[in-house]
Amino acid sequence: MPLIPNLIKKKRDGEALSDEEIAAFVQAVTHGTIQDSQIGAMLMAIWQRGMAVAETDALTREMMSSGEVMSWPKEWAGLVVDKHSTGGVGDKVSLVLAPALAACGCKVPMISGRSLAHTGGTLDKLESIPGFNIQQSTHQILEILGSVGCCIVGQTELLVPADRVLYAVRDATSTVDSLPLITASIISKKGAESLSALILDVKFGRGALYKNLHDARELAQSLVRAGNGLGIRTGAVLSFMDTTIGRCVGNSLEVIESLEALKGNGPEDLMELVSTLGAALLLMTGLVPELSEGRRRVSEAVTSGAALTRFRAMMEAQGVAAETAQTLCSPHADYHRVLRKSIYQTELKTPGDGLVLDVDGLALAQVLHKLGSGRSRAGQPINHSVGAELLVSLGQRVRRGIPWLRLHYEDPAPSPDQMDRLHNALVLGPDYNSQSQQAHTLVKELLLPN
Incomplete structure (x- = not known):
């Protein structure tokens, strides 16, 4: 059985690990016979040096075989x-x-x-x-x-x-x-x-x-x-x-x-x-x-x-x-008879006339995450009712003051900075933009x- 420090050094120095060496590393991880610091060192060596195709394939096979492999009729x-x-x-x-x-x-x-x-x-x-x-x-x-x-x-x-x-x-x-x-x-x-x-x-x-x-x-x-x-x-x-x-x-x-x-x-x-x-x-x-x-x-x-x-x-x-x-x-379901509905909803209005050129999905998701729709660490509870409904489509012509987003929230309420970020997620323009059409595909x- 190869010694783990030797495997770490080998990968750190840019050498390829053999199938046997990769198997030894994965088995040590699975059975708990390796220190967390050694796992971290090996992962950082892989991150820095990469792996050849044969190494990646061997790592995939060994990880797959580290536990149960399902079988079907x-x-x-x-x-x-x-x-x-x-x-x-x-x-x-x-x-x-x-x-x-x-x-x-x-x-x-x-x-x-x-x-x-x-x-x-x-x-x-x-x-x-x-x-x-x-x-x-x-x-x-x-x-x-x-x-x-x-x-x-x-x-x-x-x-x-x-x-x-x-x-x-x-x-x-x-x-x-x-x-x-x-x-x-x-x-x-x-x-x-x-x-x-x-x-x-x-x-x-x-x-x-x-x-x-x-x-x-x-x-x-x-x-x-x-x-x-x-x-x-x-x-x-x-x-x-x-x-x-x-x-x-x-x-x-x-x-x-x-x-x-x-x-x-x-x-x-x-x-x-x-x-x-x-x-x-x-x-x-x-x-x-x-x-x-x-x-x-x-x-x-x-x-x-x-x-x-x-x-x-x-x-x-x-x-x-x-x-x-x-x-x-059912065809005309009242979904909130079953699914939790947020206590509060508020609608954001368009700042002017124009075509909807873009909606920044990342900005929406990051604000919702902070409001409780996601978690920052494993096991953290989330609020299933927090979310947003997009009320306009890319390429749609809109007038000033119409609702473009409905925000669902509870506690915490969105901060002024978060509201600003949501408002800025909407991009309007005067002319048809080909990118907005491409975004549909x-x-x-x-x-x-x-």
């Missing part, structure tokens, strides 16, 4: 799929996509996360529904997939335990933004799901982890290569993330918008992402011969009501009372395996 072969997003503002895609894919014949064991910095977490959104239980055992996941076709759950204790340790230290040592560490973290968890196909929504822009297309493409290519290296048919979408996805930001509000989307009333940008990501998965599983047919199938699953039926069944299978699920899924590139 033989009759599901080729049909088990999942999606991962690098995080955005108002990103509620999973809530619509998972049941739509189940309605198309896929099995979707969607293992999701919580809010991170300004980006919302899928699990936090679902927990705004009374009774929704995101903690399910492997056996329960198998049962739900058998009866419903999809579930959205948190990472189980037995799945990739090495990643939980490494991520906590990465966060504490400012090594989160390392390409090989990001790749290994994401793909090891997806590999442990024993997926047939995986689609990655890698975002770029003001509200994303990566601010430009070049850096996002580099991450997407790394993830796609690593996923396919594990035998998972893996593709990626590069999508624009400057403003918000849809019109709502905040946990309860995003659940409402997702339910409206499942009832056929979804905003165009949200449905573009759902149909594109879903079509890519249907193509990679062989359920459709081309992307256009995949988009049609996903859209039909939504417009027919089949996806809504699956979402209702998923809610009930994950602990939501049947009456609650029925209320939320979020998908920039699609990377699929050969």
Whole structure:
């Protein structure tokens, strides 16, 4: 067994680690036979020196194998799929996509996360529904997939335990933004799901982890290569993330918008992402011969009501009372009979006449985070009712004094500085701006395996 200090020194000096050395490091992390300071030193060495493709692949494999690897019935072969997003503002895609894919014949064991910095977490959104239980055992996941076709759950204790340790230290040592560490973290968890196909929504822009297309493409290519290296048919979408996805930001509000989307009333940008990501998965599983047919199938699953039926069944299978699920899924639902509504709402008015050229999604998300919609540390409680509704669209001509944003808040109330930041998030202009038109089309590139 190689000595950990020797491995740290080797990577610090820019040398490549062997498969055996990477296995020794991951095993020490998993079994707790390594000091936190040594983990931090190794992560910083990787952050500074990087990793070759072979090293990243070995790290991904070893992390995947550090805990339980799920297995599925033989009759599901080729049909088990999942999606991962690098995080955005108002990103509620999973809530619509998972049941739509189940309605198309896929099995979707969607293992999701919580809010991170300004980006919302899928699990936090679902927990705004009374009774929704995101903690399910492997056996329960198998049962739900058998009866419903999809579930959205948190990472189980037995799945990739090495990643939980490494991520906590990465966060504490400012090594989160390392390409090989990001790749290994994401793909090891997806590999442990024993997926047939995986689609990655890698975002770029003001509200994303990566601010430009070049850096996002580099991450997407790394993830796609690593996923396919594990035998998972893996593709990626590069999508624009400057403003918000849809019109709502905040946990309860995003659940409402997702339910409206499942009832056929979804905003165009949200449905573009759902149909594109879903079509890519249907193509990679062989359920459709081309992307256009995949988009049609996903859209039909939504417009027919089949996806809504699956979402209702998923809610009930994950602990939501049947009456609650029925209320939320009814055609003219009074959502706030079930979902928490904020005590206070206030509307922001447009400062003048003009065209809506931009809405700064990052500014909205960061203010909402401070008002309680997100958390600054693990385990911190959040307020599901805090959020914002965008009342105008990019490219829309507006008059002075009309409401453009409805803010939902409780305690704390927004400060004058936060209100100023929200007001400044809206950009109006006198002439039509081509960028505002482009922002309606979020998908920039699609990377699929050969």
